[in-house]
Amino acid sequence: MTDISEAPAAPPPERRGNKDIAAAPNFDLLAGVSLRVSVEVGSTSMTLSELLTLSEGSVIELDRAATDLLDIYANGTLIAKGEIVSVEGRYGIKVAEVVAPERSLAGLERRG
Template identity: 55%
Template structure:
């Protein structure tokens, strides 16, 4: 008898979860890919011109960081798709790492 009582609650929870997902599914997010970074002094920045090369802190064979709203979610490699750049996801960040960038309010 207890199985019958629990079944509707589970179905309702799944239905509520689907509704919550649909509610969140249309929220726009900013996905960006970080190739590398460096620190420059203002004078060095002002000296940049067309053809200047800025050395970054990442090796050419390293995976690139995939960020969503500034939070690391995965790492990947550059590919081309119909003449445009794309990114192939190679490694998804652990849940703890992905959630560490999200501010929690109580």
């Protein structure tokens, strides 16, 4: 084959799902970018006077049940949900579900 017209046609590009993003050609450009990843166990609202009455052993009730999945954020944007695990005496988080990109990028779940 010396002529390009004789070369077999390339297969059509595959549709990549969100799980194959690491295989995308431009991923290497971003692979080294650092992100701040945080996990939100829950939240609550309280007045300043309630905050000032807290002492060692005080319990703060959060807005989430103990069985609910925790929110995982990257730079303040919700990216996944998971559950707490213990790994060699340290806490970790096991990803249970990845949030749909249109939901996380829409800014509806963005935290500051």
